[in-house]
Amino acid sequence: MSIEFDSIQTLREALDGKAISATELTKHFLSRIDQLDPSLNSYITVEHERALSTAAAIDKKLMAGERATLLGIPIAEKDIFCTEGVRTTAGSKMLAEYRPPFDSTATANLAAAGVIRLGKCNLDEFAMGSSNENSYFGAVKNPWNQERVPGGSSGGSAAAVAGGLCVAATGTDTGGSIRQPSAFCGLTGIKPTYGRVSRWGMIAFASSLDQAGPMARSAADAALLLEAMAGPDEKDSSCLTVSVDPYSTLIRQPLEGMRIGIVPSLLAEGLSESIAEAFEDCRKGLEKLGATFVEIELMHHHHSVGAYYVIAPAEASANLARYDGVRFGYRCEDPADLQDLYLRSRNEGFGDEVKRRILVGTFALSAGYYDAYYKQAQRVRRLIQGDFLQAFDQVDMILTPTTPTTAFSLGENTEDPVAMYLQDIYTISANLAGLPAISFPAGMSLGLPIGLQLVGPHLKEATLLSCVHQFQQVTDWHHQHPRNWA
Amino acid sequence: MNFPGWQVDIGLEIHAQLNTASKIFSGSATAFGATPNQQASFIDMGLPGVLPVANGAVFEKAVRFGLGIGAKINRVSKFDRKNYFYPDLPKGYQITQMDEPIVLGGQVTIETEEGEKNHSNYTCPPRRRCW
Numbered sequence: 101m102s103i104e105f106d107s108i109q110t111l112r113e114a115l116d117g118k119a120i121s122a123t124e125l126t127k128h129f130l131s132r133i134d135q136l137d138p139s140l141n142s143y144i145t146v147e148h149e150r151a152l153s154t155a156a157a158i159d160k161k162l163m164a165g166e167r168a169t170l171l172g173i174p175i176a177e178k179d180i181f182c183t184e185g186v187r188t189t190a191g192s193k194m195l196a197e198y199r200p201p202f203d204s205t206a207t208a209n210l211a212a213a214g215v216i217r218l219g220k221c222n223l224d225e226f227a228m229g230s231s232n233e234n235s236y237f238g239a240v241k242n243p244w245n246q247e248r249v250p251g252g253s254s255g256g257s258a259a260a261v262a263g264g265l266c267v268a269a270t271g272t273d274t275g276g277s278i279r280q281p282s283a284f285c286g287l288t289g290i291k292p293t294y295g296r297v298s299r300w301g302m303i304a305f306a307s308s309l310d311q312a313g314p315m316a317r318s319a320a321d322a323a324l325l326l327e328a329m330a331g332p333d334e335k336d337s338s339c340l341t342v343s344v345d346p347y348s349t350l351i352r353q354p355l356e357g358m359r360i361g362i363v364p365s366l367l368a369e370g371l372s373e374s375i376a377e378a379f380e381d382c383r384k385g386l387e388k389l390g391a392t393f394v395e396i397e398l399m400h401h402h403h404s405v406g407a408y409y410v411i412a413p414a415e416a417s418a419n420l421a422r423y424d425g426v427r428f429g430y431r432c433e434d435p436a437d438l439q440d441l442y443l444r445s446r447n448e449g450f451g452d453e454v455k456r457r458i459l460v461g462t463f464a465l466s467a468g469y470y471d472a473y474y475k476q477a478q479r480v481r482r483l484i485q486g487d488f489l490q491a492f493d494q495v496d497m498i499l500t501p502t503t504p505t506t507a508f509s510l511g512e513n514t515e516d517p518v519a520m521y522l523q524d525i526y527t528i529s530a531n532l533a534g535l536p537a538i539s540f541p542a543g544m545s546l547g548l549p550i551g552l553q554l555v556g557p558h559l560k561e562a563t564l565l566s567c568v569h570q571f572q573q574v575t576d577w578h579h580q581h582p583r584n585w586a
Numbered sequence: 587m588n589f590p591g592w593q594v595d596i597g598l599e600i601h602a603q604l605n606t607a608s609k610i611f612s613g614s615a616t617a618f619g620a621t622p623n624q625q626a627s628f629i630d631m632g633l634p635g636v637l638p639v640a641n642g643a644v645f646e647k648a649v650r651f652g653l654g655i656g657a658k659i660n661r662v663s664k665f666d667r668k669n670y671f672y673p674d675l676p677k678g679y680q681i682t683q684m685d686e687p688i689v690l691g692g693q694v695t696i697e698t699e700e701g702e703k704n705h706s707n708y709t710c711p712p713r714r715r716c717w
Contacts, residue, residue: 182635195634202628204635301635336637418667421678422632429634442671465669 104132104264105581108173108321111267115162115172122162122172126155126216129174133218133265139246142259144179144189144237146219154216161214169324169348171214176266178257179220180227181207181312182301190303191225191235191253194423194430194449204301205336206270206312206329213328218266222256225451226420227277227305229253230523233514234453241510242284243582244548248507251281251523257315258285262582268316268325272302274309275408276502276527279539282315283502283551286541288322288568288578289315293558294534295340297326298333306415307338309408309531318578319540319568323347326561342559350562351569356390358567360554361495363398366526372505378543378550379501382571386499389570396491396498400483404529405521407484410464410477411532416454417461423449456517485533492557497564500526502539502551530555538564541577549577604647611638611681632676645688652689663688 103111103125114120130148137143151174158172182188182200189195203211211217224234232240232255240255242248243263250259254271258281261269271278273291282289290313297312304310314325327347333339362383367376383393425431425445432448435441450458464473491498503523513520530537536556543550556564572578608615612629629636652659664686667679 188634190634198634200633200635202635300637303634335639337639418669418679421669421671422634422676424671424678426673427631427676438673462669 103128105317106267107318108170108267108316108324111173112169116167118162122155122158122216123152125172126151126174126218129218129266136263137260137265140241140243140259140263140265141238142222142240142250142256142263142265143176143219144191144222144235144256145187147186147217150186151216151218158214158216168214170210170328172216173214173267174216174218175210175325176218176221176257176260176269177207177210178223178254178270178272180223180272180303181220181270182303183207183217183220186220188220188303189237190227191223191237192450192454193236195303196236196430198429200301202301205298205333207301209331210270210325210328215328221254221260221269224253224255224277225454226303226416227253227272227274227310228416228453228457230276230280230520231508231510231513232256232259232281233510234451236451239510242507242548244285245507247509248548249284249510249512251284251503251507253277254281254289254315258282258287258289261285261287261315261317264581268314268321270312270325270329271315272305272310272312273527273531274305274311274412275531276524278313278315279502279527279537279551279553280523282539283541283553284507284549286549286551286577286580286582287315287317288319288538288540288572289313290322290326290538290561290564291530291536292326292330292561293340293536294531295336295338296330296344296536296559296561298331298336298339300333300335300339304415304419306412307419308415309412311531318572319351319538319565320348320572322538323351323565323569326565340559345559345562347562347565351566353562353566354390355386355567355570358391358497358563359495360386360391360393360567361396361491361498362393363401363498363500364395365397366401366500370504370522370525371501372545374506374543374545375501375504375550375552378545379499379552382542382552383499385571385574386567389574391567393499394495396494398484398487398491398529400480400487401529403480404484404532405525407477407480408524408528408532409460409521410473411481413457413461414464414474414477415461417458417465420450420454420458425449453517481532484529488529488533488535488555489557497554497556497560497567500553500555502526502553506545506548506550526553534558536561536564538568540568540571541580542571542575543577544580549580602651604644604651606641606643606647608641608643610641610644630676632678638681648688652692655692655694657689657692659689660686662686
């Protein structure tokens with residue numbers, strides 16, 4: 101059986117035509133995980149029993165003639181989505197044994213659509229990182245080359261999908277955490293418009309930037325997942341109330357007449373040669389499909405990383421204050437008094453990168469510095485958003501690289517936080533502006549995938565997905581898999 | 587005691603609870619005298635992944651109160667996080683209103699031994715402590 105890289109459409113037909121049962125499909129993935137994941141470390145928790153009992157129930161439904169696009173499709177979830185009764189760690193010692201009493205809305209929506217959850221995927225602690233090396237549960241390896249990182253923070257999700265250890269996975273993206281690992285692992289991953297997917301039950305990192313989305317092998321698969329995940333939710337006040345577009349139908353829209361923006365300054369320096377070449381090839385490919393390219397400028401884009409690394413840590417420092425050892429999560433041994441309980445529980449429970457961001461964030465919000473840092477960063481954020489909105493008067497979407505390089509080596513950037521932060525130079529601005537953005541595979545260099553990014557106007561997920569889908573009709577980068585990694 | 591040349595000026599910080607049926611940021615009931623822990627939700631406990639949703643009745647009652655005391659009703663109002671650690675503060679911050687509260691200022695008339703007297707200078711916004 102070699103079905104681990106099949107599309108959802110192909111699996112759908114196999115399940116509906118009874119060529120395979122949901123139980124057989126689930127067993128296939130579970131045995132691949134058992135056999136292969138010890139070398140990747142992409143899962144923190146594998147839910148053998150639960151997955152098989154879900155599959156058995158779904159087989160009954162399939163036998164009874166029930167049909168739904170995701171019914172019986174095995175996926176994985178980033179371990180930052182709360183799952184009722186199943187431990188949800190956020191990659192942290194702080195929550196290593198934490199079992200939430202409720203499901204996240206995204207989890208519940210996917211379950212209602214009929215997916216089978218195989219397990220919970222590894223990630224950088226509290227989604228803070230670009231390499232998945234900041235996990236309490238150990239680094240994740242890139243299935244394309246196990247000396248390389250899979251990217252982060254949704255590195256476990258990316259490695260599991262790329263390695264054929266699930267069909268697709270959920271991710272979250274605060275500054276690039278869906279798109280950068282998608283690029284490093286050859287996947288199609290979309291960060292929707294801020295508020296498109298509910299944040300209820302998604303453990304918060306930076307509330308004004310956090311957004312969930314799917315990571316998949318193609319735009320077609322990603323469209324099916326996003327359709328199920330997205331939608332209004334009264335439990336999240338910032339969740340958008342507009343109805344969800346039928347992405348899986350709209351992806352068939354032709355590219356004819358679409359105007360795509362290119363930002364010359366983003367291609368000027370720091371971009372690896374192979375990615376610059378892939379960018380040119382992609383541009384020509386999209387032109388052949390009927391798109392026209394327009395040069396645009398994003399005046400304040402170069403301030404994105406600076407503004408982000410004030411705003412995101414500031415929000416994180418408040419969001420992570422609840423992990424104090426009092427009610428849940430990690431508590432230090434034998435605290436001498438309350439102060440000692442706070443200090444040691446947090447000092448022992450959090451990793452270095454999380455502590456660094458809490459310190460930066462607390463400083464940026466403290467009296468006397470708030471105006472100089474946080475307020476100023478929010479003003480810059482508004483300017484960056486304004487640049488995009490102005491650009492979208494001229495173009496339907498903007499094409500950029502997703503990352504400056506292909507997947508880097510394990511340990512290469514761990515001693516230099518700023519070098520690590522610059523990984524997200526192309527992705528962060530979409531979060532600051534709340535815009536949808538998609539990364540898709542568009543080349544290979546030295547055996548490693550290259551990802552490019554399309555950014556669109558608010559709520560234009562369908563435009564991005566259809567553009568990538570049309571590109572994937574004439575290219576086969578998304579069909580390449582790391583077959584020799586095991 | 588006598589301090590010639592000094593005049594005593596006393597400010598009062600008054601906490602009033604709006605009589606809504608449920609809490610300001612969760613659907614938990616606020617009935618007095620209920621069994622312990624029966625009016626606590628995951629939101630009140632500040633569990634990972636929860637989000638507050640503002641109770642509409644709070645705005646209506648706060649605005650009524652504001653109109654009653656002749657306060658300024660802010661057309662735009664926002665909540666702020668006041669961060670500190672304390673054992674009865676589950677999230678590590680209060681949700682409060684620092685510079686753009688629902689209502690600001692106003693006055694109440696109180697009766698003194700010498701007859702009616704107007705105390706008008708409310709400088710601080712009404713604040714809500716939300717737990």
